[in-house]
Amino acid sequence: MRNLDFKYNLIDPDVDKDSAYVLPQQFDIDVLHYLIRISLYPEKKEIGGDVTISAQILHTTNSVYLNFYDNLVIDSLFFNQQAVKYERSEKNLKVTSDKVLNPSDTVSIRVVYHGSPKNLGFSSFVFGEVNDISMVSTLSEPYFASTWFPCNDRPDDKALMDMYITSDSVYTSISNGKLMEVSVKDSLKTFHYKTFYPITPYLICLYSSKYSHFSETYVSAEQDTMPIDYYAIPKHLEYAKKDFAGHAKMISFFAKLFGEYPFIKEKYGVAEFLWEGGAMEHQTITGIGTSFVKGKGRYEEIYVHELSHHWFGDCVSPRSWKDIWLNEGFATYCEALYIEQVYGKEQFESKMQTLKLPVFSGTVYDPQYNMFSPTIYYKGGWILHMLRFEVGDSVFFSILREYFNTYKYGSASTQDFITVAEQLSKKDLSQFFDQWLYKPSNIITATYTWKTEEFVEKDSLYSVRITLKQTQTDYSCFHFPVNIEWFFDERTPIEKTRVYIDKPEQSFVFVFKHKPQSVMVNPHLDILGEFTETQ
Numbered sequence: 001m002r003n004l005d006f007k008y009n010l011i012d013p014d015v016d017k018d019s020a021y022v023l024p025q026q027f028d029i030d031v032l033h034y035l036i037r038i039s040l041y042p043e044k045k046e047i048g049g050d051v052t053i054s055a056q057i058l059h060t061t062n063s064v065y066l067n068f069y070d071n072l073v074i075d076s077l078f079f080n081q082q083a084v085k086y087e088r089s090e091k092n093l094k095v096t097s098d099k100v101l102n103p104s105d106t107v108s109i110r111v112v113y114h115g116s117p118k119n120l121g122f123s124s125f126v127f128g129e130v131n132d133i134s135m136v137s138t139l140s141e142p143y144f145a146s147t148w149f150p151c152n153d154r155p156d157d158k159a160l161m162d163m164y165i166t167s168d169s170v171y172t173s174i175s176n177g178k179l180m181e182v183s184v185k186d187s188l189k190t191f192h193y194k195t196f197y198p199i200t201p202y203l204i205c206l207y208s209s210k211y212s213h214f215s216e217t218y219v220s221a222e223q224d225t226m227p228i229d230y231y232a233i234p235k236h237l238e239y240a241k242k243d244f245a246g247h248a249k250m251i252s253f254f255a256k257l258f259g260e261y262p263f264i265k266e267k268y269g270v271a272e273f274l275w276e277g278g279a280m281e282h283q284t285i286t287g288i289g290t291s292f293v294k295g296k297g298r299y300e301e302i303y304v305h306e307l308s309h310h311w312f313g314d315c316v317s318p319r320s321w322k323d324i325w326l327n328e329g330f331a332t333y334c335e336a337l338y339i340e341q342v343y344g345k346e347q348f349e350s351k352m353q354t355l356k357l358p359v360f361s362g363t364v365y366d367p368q369y370n371m372f373s374p375t376i377y378y379k380g381g382w383i384l385h386m387l388r389f390e391v392g393d394s395v396f397f398s399i400l401r402e403y404f405n406t407y408k409y410g411s412a413s414t415q416d417f418i419t420v421a422e423q424l425s426k427k428d429l430s431q432f433f434d435q436w437l438y439k440p441s442n443i444i445t446a447t448y449t450w451k452t453e454e455f456v457e458k459d460s461l462y463s464v465r466i467t468l469k470q471t472q473t474d475y476s477c478f479h480f481p482v483n484i485e486w487f488f489d490e491r492t493p494i495e496k497t498r499v500y501i502d503k504p505e506q507s508f509v510f511v512f513k514h515k516p517q518s519v520m521v522n523p524h525l526d527i528l529g530e531f532t533e534t535q
Contacts, residue, residue, distance in 0.1 A: 001122075001141055001328070002278040002305045003372050021091050021143060022154055025065040029055040031152045031159040032106070034201075038149070040167040040208055042134045045127040048114045051149050054159075057105040064101075064109060067146035067153040068093040072115040080108050093150055109150075117148040123275040124148065130272070130290050131235050134171070135209035137273035137287060139280050142321055142371060145201040156319050156411035158198035165206050166190040173208040174231055176283045178266045195283075196265045198409055200317045205282035207271050212237045218248045218268065220255065226264050229285075231271035232293060239295030244270050246300070250307050253341060254334070257397065258404050262315035270303070278302060281309035281331075301335045308334030311404055319413035322366040325437075326417060329364065329380015336381065345524075352525045355381055356443065364437045365414050382528045383436050389526040390432060390481065391425040399424045431479050436528075441475040444529030450519050453509070462515045467507040468499075468531075477504045482531075485523045488514040 032054045039048035049072070055064065064079075070088045077086050079095050087094040095109055117125035124144035128135050138148060146153050165173035169189040177195035184190075211231040218226045228247050232240035251261050251268060261268065266284050273280075273287035279302050280287045286306040292299050312334070313327035332355065340348035355378040362370045364380050388396040403412070403420045414437065422429050435441055450466040466484065470477060479502045486495045492514045499508050521531040 001280050001309075001372065002302045002331075003377070004278040004302070006373060006377075020089065021067065023065050023092060025061065025063065026067075026152055026154060026157075028057065028059040028061045029064055029107075029152060029157075030058055031055045031157050033159050034149075034151065034161040034163075034204070036149055036161065036204070037164040038166070038206060040136055040165065040171075040173075042127050042136060042167070042208075044116075046114065046116050047125075047148065049149055050110070050112045052108060052110040053150065053152075054106065054108050055152070057101045057103055057107060059103060061101050062097050062099070064095045064097070064107060066093045066095070066109070066150050067091055067143075068111070068150035069118055069147050071118055072113045072148075075112045075114060076110075077112070078108075078110040081110075091146065111150045113150075120144050120147055122277060122280075123273075126274040128274045130209070130233050130274070133210050133233055135207070135233070135272075135274055135290075136167075137207045137275070138205045139273070139275050139282075139287065140204065141202045141280065142324075143202065145204060149204075151201040151204075153201045155200050155202060155317050155321065158200050158317065158410065160197075161193075161195045161199055161204060163193045163204070163206065164190055165193075165208060167208050170210060171208045172211040172213065172231065173206060174211070174269070174271050174285055175206050176204060176266075176285055197263055197283075197315075199283050199314075200411075203281070203283040203314055203317075205280075205285065205287065207231070207273050207285075207287065209233060209272075211271065212240075214241060216248055218251050218261070220260055220264060222260075224264055226261070227267050227269075229267055229269035231269070233272055233290065236272065236290070236293045236295075239293050240272070242295045242297055243293055243299065244303070247303065247307065250304055250338065253338060254308055254311060257337065258311045258401055259408075262310060262408055268307070268310070270306075279306050281306040281313055283310070283314045301339075304335050304338045305331045308338075315409060316404055316407045317411045319411045319416070321371060323412070323414050324367065324371050325364045325376050325380035325383075326412065326414065328372070328377045329383060332377045332381035333384040336385070349525050352382070352385060355379075356525070356528060358530075359442050361440075363440050379436070379528070383433075386436065386480070386527060387421065387429075387432070390429070391421070391427065395425050435475065435478055439475065441478070442472065444470065444478050444480065444527060444531075445472045446470045446521075446529060446531050447534045448519070448521050448531060449534055450516075452515055455515075460513060462512045463509060464512060464516055465507055465509050466519065467505065468501060468521065469505040470501075477502070478529075480527055480529075482522050482527050482529075483524065485520045486510070486512065486516045487518045487520070488512075488516060 035052040037050040121144040123139045124147040163175040173191040175193040177193045181192040230244045269285040272290045276289040308331045312330035336351045360375040360379045448468045454463040484497045
């Protein structure tokens, strides 16, 4: 998700893993497949749903627990094709079997229902209009998929999916995966989409409107082809052709950097939808707010961000919402990586500067009710940037590729990523991640002084001492490497030194053939800090 100005940092404190939303019993099942049939009635702002969930039992039980908001009326419910008893609370559904369910058993739960979905979170289910044209869209992150279909709404429980969307024949309906069939019956049109790769519930989506459609083709390094489908309301079609351009190049860039686009048997796509806070990386079909489609090409970074999530967030999903930085910190740094590749080092450093805030509230890991804040996006991106400086480019990109390849089509925790980073770098990174990821620290602030202490005439060498003193008040002592650049007269090349700081105040002595005229600490923004020269 690209939350453009962070004013949408919603969290419902009643919905988290430790409360009454995801129950412990929901870890007794592994959903294998969702068959979702949704009929849309925009004029009444209602839906009709018919969802069949196939799941494997992991632990002995006699009940299956799901998430499903109770304002939607259940018309019928079947467990293994038999009508059974069920219980409901506001956000949960308990289905009870008449026999004990054992590990490895496969069960089927079918729920037929209707009603008007609650529009919670960012925009979990919206009936709206754009330029007097009806539009329906969803955005379920982080835990609002069950406002419109029953599911095991855990980010780590992935499944395959078939989605059937039925509406008036004037509308084009869109969902995840590959479009398999469009059928028309009387005045109704049904679109059938199928995923060939697993998907987590919060990424399942639908959009429906009088869309205009255009496309381009991505060609992989192996010469496989894949459609890139774009959907815009007719009034925005020419704008969209300008704004959406370039995705094939973006996909190629990330495929070379991390590994092939992970949903190549399906598609990639972008569609206008009804959330005006930014965009959302729904698997294979990113949603972009209609107000951002202006034909000015101003929001390239949003499209880069959402596309990169298809590696980090969609293909490798977070084990829990405590690990949300593995989505948003990664995608934010991917924006910077793309800028570095396309626009050069200077623009890359400028991007990192925009991500450097003086204060970051809370922790990056387990942010609780601060999941969609600059701490997760900006500081999360900075953590990757500093890890790159810590281990070097070659090792850093090997870490990202190995992490992606190890956990693709599944989920990963923060510790999983740290383990990969330590294995490939052959370094103990506990201090690094503790101070930046697990502790509620802001940025490094430090002063430095320097002076030429001695000139050894017979060797024509200058001895120079530089002292760095950490001055931040929220964290006693950061440990970090930092580059120092020494400037001489205009005929003498710049000299670069690198030191490692592990004390609140530290001095270093260097010897040069020429007398330094000036000094810069952290000249290329390798470290999240502010270094100020003092007398």
